[in-house]
Every structure is written in structure tokens, then in C-alpha cells.
Amino acid sequence: MNQLFAKKPLDVLLAELKGEDRLKRILGPAALTSLGVGAIIGTGIFVLTGIAAHDKAGPAIILSFVFAGLACIFAALCYAEFASMVPVAGSAYTYAYATLGELLAWIIGWDLILEYAVASATVAHGWSHYFQDFMGIFGWEVLPKFQRSPTDFNLDTGTFISTGAMVDLPAIIIALVITIILVKGIRESAGFNTVMVGIKLVIVLMVIIVGAFYIDPNNWKPFAPFGYTGISFFGKTILGDTAKGGAPVGVLAGAAMIFFAYIGFDSVSTHAEEAKNPKRDVPIGIITSLILCTVLYIAVAAVLTGMVPREQINIDAPVSAAFASRGLGWAQFIISLGALAGITSVLLVMMLSQPRIFLAMARDGLLPKSFFGAVHEKFRTPWKSTIATGIFVAILGGLLPLRILAELVNIGTLFAFVVVCAAVLIMRKTNPNAERPFRAPFVPLVPVLGIITCMILMFSLPVDNWYRLFGWLAIGLVIYFAYGRKHSIMHAMMDKESQ
Numbered sequence: 434m435n436q437l438f439a440k441k442p443l444d445v446l447l448a449e450l451k452g453e454d455r456l457k458r459i460l461g462p463a464a465l466t467s468l469g470v471g472a473i474i475g476t477g478i479f480v481l482t483g484i485a486a487h488d489k490a491g492p493a494i495i496l497s498f499v500f501a502g503l504a505c506i507f508a509a510l511c512y513a514e515f516a517s518m519v520p521v522a523g524s525a526y527t528y529a530y531a532t533l534g535e536l537l538a539w540i541i542g543w544d545l546i547l548e549y550a551v552a553s554a555t556v557a558h559g560w561s562h563y564f565q566d567f568m569g570i571f572g573w574e575v576l577p578k579f580q581r582s583p584t585d586f587n588l589d590t591g592t593f594i595s596t597g598a599m600v601d602l603p604a605i606i607i608a609l610v611i612t613i614i615l616v617k618g619i620r621e622s623a624g625f626n627t628v629m630v631g632i633k634l635v636i637v638l639m640v641i642i643v644g645a646f647y648i649d650p651n652n653w654k655p656f657a658p659f660g661y662t663g664i665s666f667f668g669k670t671i672l673g674d675t676a677k678g679g680a681p682v683g684v685l686a687g688a689a690m691i692f693f694a695y696i697g698f699d700s701v702s703t704h705a706e707e708a709k710n711p712k713r714d715v716p717i718g719i720i721t722s723l724i725l726c727t728v729l730y731i732a733v734a735a736v737l738t739g740m741v742p743r744e745q746i747n748i749d750a751p752v753s754a755a756f757a758s759r760g761l762g763w764a765q766f767i768i769s770l771g772a773l774a775g776i777t778s779v780l781l782v783m784m785l786s787q788p789r790i791f792l793a794m795a796r797d798g799l800l801p802k803s804f805f806g807a808v809h810e811k812f813r814t815p816w817k818s819t820i821a822t823g824i825f826v827a828i829l830g831g832l833l834p835l836r837i838l839a840e841l842v843n844i845g846t847l848f849a850f851v852v853v854c855a856a857v858l859i860m861r862k863t864n865p866n867a868e869r870p871f872r873a874p875f876v877p878l879v880p881v882l883g884i885i886t887c888m889i890l891m892f893s894l895p896v897d898n899w900y901r902l903f904g905w906l907a908i909g910l911v912i913y914f915a916y917g918r919k920h921s922i923m924h925a926m927m928d929k930e931s932q
Contacts, residue, residue: 481693507883511883633771663689696843787819792818
């Protein structure tokens with residue numbers, strides 16, 4: 434029991450930075466902000482906005498973005514405080530180990546694996562949709578058997594249906610291409626990401642400026658056709674209406690879905706070990722990328738719902754289809770190209786972050802270090818776990834439907850945010866004198882609000898997501914007790930002390 438709740442001392446965490454398997458410190462504030470923007474703006478804005486507006490909130494999706502953004506800002510301030518204190522790989526996993534003990538750290542680490550791997554698969558799906566939309570401009574198409582996953586989820590009946598396809602081949606291909614780039618090195622990955630981010634920011638601004646001229650205010654009526662709530666508790670709606678399949682609908686239900694659009698700012702903290710001046714640059718990267726993307730999201734949501742009536746929004750490629758419906762073929766071409774660039778950068782950052790979580794857990798002995806902790810001698814990247822991540826993402830992206838993947842990622846991420854907010858409260862009590870180059874303001878108010886808003890969004894997700902989360906965590910606990918607990922570095926330290 435002592436080991437399960439043993440906390441990893443800060444001096445031990447910081448000592449790891451001197452080890453031979455340390456990553457290169459080459460990222461400045463601009464590169465970190467670019468990684469944050471690269472991870473945030475992509476599938477969320479180019480794909481999930483359409484699904485959430487069509488199925489969950491209507492034009493009130495604008496308010497869904499505001500609420501989800503607030504939840505993320507509270508969590509981001511807590512992430513920034515921890516990242517400045519403990520500038521090592523691992524993100525929320527590392528923070529939990531320092532404050533809540535080994536067992537909860539494992540749970541969070543296992544949860545982050547779910548977040549980044551499944552998020553990558555979701556993004557690969559979005560990339561596939563826009564790639565096929567882009568090919569359609571030239572009259573080309575992928576063979577029907579390879580256009581999408583073999584199953585989809587019917588919201589009205591709450592059941593899976595067959596699509597007639599075998600596999601989403603474009604999703605598989607892009608996942609494998611990104612894997613090759615990531616193995617090559619962080620400098621090359623960051624440079625590629627910066628180019629992609631520049632392209633998509635130009636496209637997003639074009640969408641906002643050009644689309645504003647084609648807004649019909651009548652499309653915003655009714656503004657909230659599904660209501661302003663949509664809160665459920667383990668599948669039972671307690672505030673708002675439900676869809677035919679039983680899932681909650683409304684502004685908060687929409688926020689729970691489009692919350693995926695904000696996932697990414699936390700990935701900046703996974704690269705703290707590769708930052709030149711992590712105590713200053715990581716908080717800048719986290720907060721700047723989140724604020725910038727929140728403003729852009731709200732503007733794009735307003736334009737999209739103003740251009741197209743809610744029920745006519747295309748859920749596969751909503752933004753480019755909205756411009757095509759207004760006869761703007763040239764804009765459809767540019768948007769599809771920009772969406773491909775944007776979604777590619779999201780996939781790159783998500784798949785870049787996943788192996789860093791594996792690396793942190795392997796350093797602690799909770800996963801086999803020979804594989805997950807292996808750093809390439811030349812490229813200085815966790816190359817084995819990067820390849821494993823790429824294969825896993827390719828399989829999920831090719832076989833599972835978009836709706837299921839997106840909601841599964843959301844509940845895992847929200848859970849991680851709740852833990853980080855709670856960890857800040859605990860660390861302020863247990864280590865009040867620790868150096869904090871960045872301090873979250875208005876503590877305990879900010880962490881408490883972060884916990885409350887994230888929990889509201891978690892409960893607003895369909896109950897199936899809770900079952901999947903519990904199932905995933907149960908698998909993780911089996912691995913922990915079968916392997917991790919016995920090979921833990923903390924276990925060895927405690928044995929040595931007892932002797």
C-alpha cells in the first residue's frame with residue numbers, strides 16, 4: 434500500500450534531466466506555441482464543428498466553444514504551473530506522480546495513452562475525409578472499399594451499422610508517413626509543423642474574412658434549437674433534451690463533443706524536456722496557443738452556421754462544403770488544401786507527444802525500458818515507441834468510426850485535466866515553498882473551477898464513453914499489477930530503504 438501511494442520527489446524528477454536518455458533542448462517559445470497551435474487547430478475546427486452543430490447544438494455551437502474554452506483555460510493555467518516546476522517529459526503523468534502517488538500516476542499515464550493515441554486516430558480520420566474531398570475536386574476518388582471504416586455509429590438508434598467498406602486506407606497511409614517523419618528527429622518534426630501551421634492559419638483567416646460576406650442571419654434562427662444545457666449523469670439526462678438514441682443534446686452536450694477541438698495545448702507540456710528555457714517558454718506556449726485558437730474557433734463557428742442552415746451542414750467536410758454550396762469552388766480548393774495541412778500538423782504533434790508519455794513511464798520502470806525508453810543514438814527520439822504508436826494509430830484510424838473515437842478521446846482528456854487541477858491544489862499544500870517560475874492565479878479558485886467545468890463536460894458525454902473509459906483503465910490496472918508495480922523504480926528505492 435505504501436508503494437501504491439508513494440510520491441516521486443521533485444529532486445529525483447529533476448535529476449533525470451542529466452541522464453543519457455535525455456532529449457534535445459532545441460524548442461523556443463515560438464516553436465512551442467507553434468506546436469500548440471499545430472495540435473489544436475485541425476480536425477476540431479474543420480470536421481467536428483460540423484458534427485456538433487448538426488447533431489448537438491445548432492448555431493449555439495458558438496457558446497459551446499466559449500464554455501469548452503473556459504474549461505481549458507482553467508486547466509491550462511494549472512498545466513503551466515506544473516510544467517514550469519517540473520520541466521521533464523510526461524505531462525500530467527509526471528505531475529500526478531509528484532503529488533498523488535504511483536497508482537494514480539499510472540492511471541493518468543494509461544489515460545494519456547488513450548488520449549493521444551485515439552486522438553491521433555480521430556485526426557487521421559479527419560485527414561482522410563478532407564483528402565477525399567480534395568481529390569473529388571479533380572474528379573478522382575478512392576475505391577469505395579477503402580474510403581471509410583467498415584462500421585459507423587447511428588445516433589438515432591444507438592447502434593453500429595455496416596458501411597460496406599473494408600478499411601479507411603488514406604487514414605492508415607498518413608499515420609505511417611507521419612511516423613517516419615517523427616522517427617527522424619524533433620528539429621525536423623518542429624520545422625515541418627511550423628510550415629503546416631503557417632498554411633492553416635492563413636486558410637482559417639480566409640475562411641473567417643471571406644465567409645463573413647456570405648452569412649445569412651436567418652440561419653442563426655433558432656439560435657439554440659436543442660437548448661442551452663445538455664447535461665447527463667451516466668446516461669441519464671438531468672438538464673436538457675435527448676436525441677432519439679438517448680444521448681444528451683444542447684450547448685453543453687455540444688461543448689463535450691467539440692472539446693476535442695481544444696486538445697493539444699496540453700501536448701506542449703509533454704515537450705518541456707525539449708524546451709530551451711522550459712520554466713518560461715512552456716507556460717508561454719500553452720497559454721498563447723490556447724487563447725489564439727479559442728478566438729479563431731468562435732469566429733469560424735459563427736461563419737459556418739451563418740453560411741449554411743444547421744440541418745444542411747456536411748458532417749464530413751463542413752467548412753469546404755459550406756463554401757462549395759455558395760458557388761465558391763476556388764475557396765473549396767483552398768480550404769481543402771489548408772485543412773489537409775492543418776490536420777497533418779495536428780496528427781504530427783499528437784503522435785509526437787504519445788511516445789514522450791511512454792518514455793516517462795519507462796524511466797520509472799512501469800513499462801519495459803528497453804523498448805519504450807529506448808532513445809535513438811543519432812536522432813535522439815524515442816524511436817521504438819514512435820513506431821509502435823504509428824502502427825496502433827493506423828489500425829484504429831482504419832477500422833473505427835469518427836464519432837466513437839472523438840468522444841472516447843474527450844472523456845480521457847477531461848479526466849486528465851481534472852487530475853492536473855487537483856494536483857495543483859495538493860502541491861500548493863504539500864510543497865508550498867517549491868520554486869514556481871509560473872504560478873496559476875487565484876488559487877484555489879482557478880483549479881476548483883477547472884475541476885467543476887471539466888466534470889460537467891465529462892457527465893455530458895454519452896454513458897457508453899464511461900464504460901469504455903472504465904474498461905480501458907481496468908486493462909491498465911492489470912498491466913500495472915502484473916508488470917509495473919514489480920519493476921517500478923520507486924519499488925526498488927523503497928526496498929533499498931527497508932533494508
